[in-house]
């Protein structure tokens with residue numbers, strides 16, 4: 035069942051769980067993630083970053099939309115970290131049902147203006163919109179290079195209230211102490227759960243966590259119970275996928291993708307299943 039993000043996350047908000055947003059970059063990863071979500075009866079957000087859209091091409095979207103329609107669990111197809119208004123129009127055109135516009139690196143008033151403009155266009159055709167306030171570290175191709183906790187500007191509750199009211203976003207990515215990508219060695223991330231509580235008490239909409247690969251499970255689990263309803267997962271599943279693939283490829287005689295990819299998908303899905311349990315999303319498809 036294909037849904038937009040607002041309908042998907044409203045149920046998560048009501049029942050205090052989080053929907054995993056898994057970043058996928060190819061067909062094998064996509065079908066693997068759909069299968070593990072169906073096995074666990076978990077709602078799913080398929081997140082595709084603009085760099086990933088460039089990699090898979092627009093033509094594959096039709097197949098992704100088709101598979102989402104026939105899925106036995108609710109699926110949202112989400113444009114992750116949209117950078118421009120034009121990208122959002124592309125997302126609308128090729129079949130996404132949810133978009134993120136990330137103006138968090140812009141001056142505040144410019145972030146408001148861009149996000150409001152995106153929300154007007156996306157809402158007109160039934161897509162939902164995620165905005166971002168505060169910063170969660172720079173996202174580059176190998177995000178582990180150069181992200182430091184000092185890069186995080188925490189989300190300000192007063193500003194967040196103003197932002198949501200003026201932009202009309204359906205959900206908000208907040209900066210409460212996670213960073214994108216794998217963390218540098220020796221960095222001990224810690225979530226500001228009191229800030230999360232304050233944000234949630236003032237903003238009843240679904241809140242979103244980006245990053246968090248190295249935050250302890252127990253902390254992430256508590257954040258979910260305090261009002262985070264979407265958690266982005268990218269590095270964790272890709273590391274599992276490619277670590278296993280490197281092991282498989284140690285055998286130089288292998289050449290067929292249908293021999294090489296399945297063990298990598300299996301390793302990826304073990305991590306995905308763990309996240310689904312951690313976010314209390316297993317079995318929740320039955321609520322829709």
Ligand SMILES: [Zn+2]
Pocket residue numbers: 115173214244245266
């Ligand atoms: Zn992100």
